[in-house]
Amino acid sequence: MSQPNGGTFDIVILGAGSGGYAAALRAAELNLSVALIDKAEVGGTCLHRGCIPTKALLHAAEIADQTRESEQFGVKADLVGIDMAGVNAYKDGVVGRLYKGLQGLLGHNKNITLVAGAGKLVSRDTVEVNGQRYTGRNIILATGSYSRTLPGLEIDGTRVIASEHALKLNRVPSSAIVLGGGVIGVEFASVWKSFGADVTIVEALPRLVAAEDEEISKTVERAFRKRKINFKVGKPFEKVEKTENGVRVTIAGGETLEAEVLLVAVGRGPSTAGLGYEEQGLTLERGFVIVNERLHTGVGNIYAVGDIVPGLQLAHRGFQQGIFVAEEIAGKNPAVIDEAGIPRVTYSDPEIASVGLTEARAKERYGADKVTSYNYNLGGNGKSQILKTAGFVKLVRVEDGPVVGVHMVGARMGELVGEAQLIYNWEAFPEEVAQLVHAHPTQNEALGEAFLALAGKPLHAHS
Structure with a gap:
């Protein structure tokens, strides 16, 4: 990213993930000047620590399963093992190519100024980055999300890990406990089982993928039993202890489980703390920025999109919201997004x-x-x-x-x-x-x- 010296723009966007960069590209198409600010790489969680790398792992897992089961199709093949260095090289290659393409797309756009650094909303029309001020006739907040944990459960990145750590593992754990039976939890459980790990999912709610139709949950649970993916539903987490070889997890009823690693997959929280949002009068609930159906915060010309807005935390939702707000600012009067009409996919097996x-x-x-x-x-x-x-x-x-x-x-x-x-x-x-x-x-x-x-x-x- 470049490091310009402040200035005034039609739109200042804080956060260059799916929602932020989509808003920037659409606004630039509409001939609006944009400052796109992010402390990390453009592409955000989805490209670097979420959608893309996890789906690369899931595809590698699918290849492993197909190799293992190839004889039923009349093809004789032996699965020698999982080379995690090779899997990670494949995964990182996919991410790298997409990242390079996105950098080029944004960097070569004359209407978009890329700004590297941690931004903070310091007034209703200004974001400060590294001592420089970027004033926007409109502001779009798109600061994304982080991996949540539970009270008293500390993620250390080695034995107790979040999804971003799981994506960087240089080995297949011999055994894993996955805390959370939602999208992230069942996807990683599916990957690790295909790679040969012994996996147990612990879910406080009464069924896996509880946000889906109940019949979907029953089918997934039946398939996981067949795959020998263990799961405990209706069992809230109580505590975790380090052992000589991994972790010991206690769940409701005093039952204990042991494994090499514990993956904490209890959802993602909005990244809004310490960014000046409340100081400027924005309404936050549980850290989420409250907006109306047109994604306006009710303060000045400030909008919010993506994972910081209550609702589905999906990259394509943020992407569509970013396009919507750019068109709203440009006076195009776009149709309101129907949240129920946003497709949802869990890439497990x-x-x-x-x-x-x-x-x-x-x-x-x-x-x-x-x-x-x-x-x-x-x-x-x-x-x-x-x-x-x-x-x-x-x-x-x-x-x-x-x-x-x-x-x-x-x-x-x-x-x-x-x-x-x-x-x-x-x-x-x-x-x-x-x-x-x-x-x-x-x-x-x-x-x-x-x-x-x-x-x-x-x-x-x-x-």
């Missing part, structure tokens, strides 16, 4: 993809007697049989109305969520989607078949 409301949430909103659902089993899908994957596509519909939720579990389901997102966001009726032609043989047909069945004309399924 099996993979989870969803958009819209769960069946339980839909019944709360519309009434239990107004909501119907339909499950299409992947056993009836040709490509899923070829891939030897199990799972389902579930549709949630309001009576005589549109589909308000699509929930999928099985191999490669994340690749189907694009069509599901369009169906939800366009408030499509089953009868409308049933008219669309889906290529054969693809897993995409599973969506088509589900909608045919919901429209009352099932082919490879029972209505």
Whole structure:
């Protein structure tokens, strides 16, 4: 990053992660001058410590599983072992190439000034960095998130680790306890099991991936049992002790578990402390910046996007919010983002993809007697049989109305969520989607078949 000497801009953006850099690029397209400030690398958590490196590990894990199971496809291969140096080189190579591309994209844009350093909001229109002041006719706060822990649970980076430490491990732990059965927890549990570790997930809530539809949770739990990934649900954490070879974790009921490492995956907190937000009159709740539906903070011309705003902490949410605010500032009057219409993917094995409301949430909103659902089993899908994957596509519909939720579990389901997102966001009726032609043989047909069945004309399924 460059180090200019302050100045005045149309927009000053604090934070160059997904939300910040998307806002900068869109604003620059709209011919607005931008100062983009970050204390670390452009790309933020997603590129360097989150989405991209974890998915690289998950792909390596998939290759390991395919090698281990290759004989069932008539291919004889031996899995000699996991070379973590090689895996990390592959992972870091992916991150490096994307980082270089993003640096070039931002750095060569004449409307964007990159500023390296820890910024602080010192007035309603000014951010100070390294003693220099950057004044913005508008301010966008996009300072991201950090790995949370629990009271009394200290992350030391060696035996008790967070996701950023797990991404840098130069070995496969022989055993691991994963504290948290949400997205981060089940993804790392899936990776380590594929790499050969003994894994146990501890989750205080009554089921894994509790934010997803309950039937998704049941399927994931069944698949994890089959994979011999251990899990304890409804078991809050009590304490951790260091042992000679690792850690000893005590959970509710006095039960103890031992492993080489404990991964703390209890969610991410908003990075807002000490940045001057409250001093300038912004409203914070549990550290999150409160905004209206147009992402305005209610103070001056200050907006907030991404993980510091209450809601789903997803890179693509921040990305879309950044674009929205840039267009809002430019007077384009963009449509308000529907939070339920943001697709959600968990890249474990099996993979989870969803958009819209769960069946339980839909019944709360519309009434239990107004909501119907339909499950299409992947056993009836040709490509899923070829891939030897199990799972389902579930549709949630309001009576005589549109589909308000699509929930999928099985191999490669994340690749189907694009069509599901369009169906939800366009408030499509089953009868409308049933008219669309889906290529054969693809897993995409599973969506088509589900909608045919919901429209009352099932082919490879029972209505």
